[in-house]
Amino acid sequence: MNTQPTNSNKPIILYRNPLSGHCHRVELMLSLLGLSYETVDLDMANGAHKAPDYLIKNAFGQVPAINDNGTLLSDSNAILVYLVQKYGADTNWLPKTPHAVAEVQRWLSVAAGEIVAGPCSARLVTVFGATLDHELAKQKAVSLFGIMEPMLGTRKFLTGDEITIADVSAYTYIAHAPEGGVSLEPYPNIRKWLSRIEAQPHFVGMKKTTVANAA
Structure with a gap:
């Protein structure tokens, strides 16, 4: 607590x-x-x-x-x-300007869409035994990471140089993608982004699981 x-x-x-x-x-x-x-x-x-x-x-x-x-x-x-x-209304977790709010919302949609279909679903198969198409989920994760990697080479966080709830929403399933069989080794910018989130004051991680077929 x-x-x-x-x-x-x-x-x-x-x-x-x-x-x-x-x-x-x-x-x-x-x-x-x-x-x-x-x-x-x-x-x-x-x-x-x-x-x-x-x-x-x-x-x-x-x-x-x-x-x-x-x-x-x-x-x-x-x-x-x-x-x-x-x-946290006096913070930048949820920006105030229309464009910045829209950028955050776009990534909340990605978290509910591409992240769920990719790294989340791949992990559901290996950790929870879900009857999903594991190979398809891994392919979707790789496709997503291919979009994120160059983007995070030009900014510190998903919507710019300040952390927002977009980063919090996206973090966990991407950080735990290896548990679903998706390696993060090819993505140095994504790994740096994860490290920036993990360096935030009061960061708390999720328990990692050991999965035989995880990368």
Whole structure:
């Protein structure tokens, strides 16, 4: 549990699977903002995320979800926006100008699209045994990284030279891409970008898994 207080002096409750990148991006944001939070690990193997008491928190039966002193919210990217709007409004986590906001939104869409279809799906196969097309997911990851690599050679972070929630949203599944069989060795700029995020005050990582066929 982080020890910095929220505005209400009550910890935010994060409902999660500790190996979920979607959940980790929320925990990472909570920590980067220095907020007090507690984690509740759901026994998803036994259907805890489909239980009636949890469906009140997230009708889709997915993780993550948060309870911020009675405010219930789900969807990892929506939670990131909420947290920075409520607790980091005087920071650059979510820029104010129309173009900058649009750039962040584009990467939130990439996180929900290409990142899910690529490195996330590849990792779902190796870590969780998902019945997805592993080779296709790895190909999509390589295609995505091929776009990101030259881009990150001209800027420090995804939307410019300051970190935003776009970087938090994209970080986890890319950092853990090797667990899905996708090597990061060919991408020095991506690795430098990951290192810049990991160098942020209060950074907290997600537990790594050992997978036999990971690169």
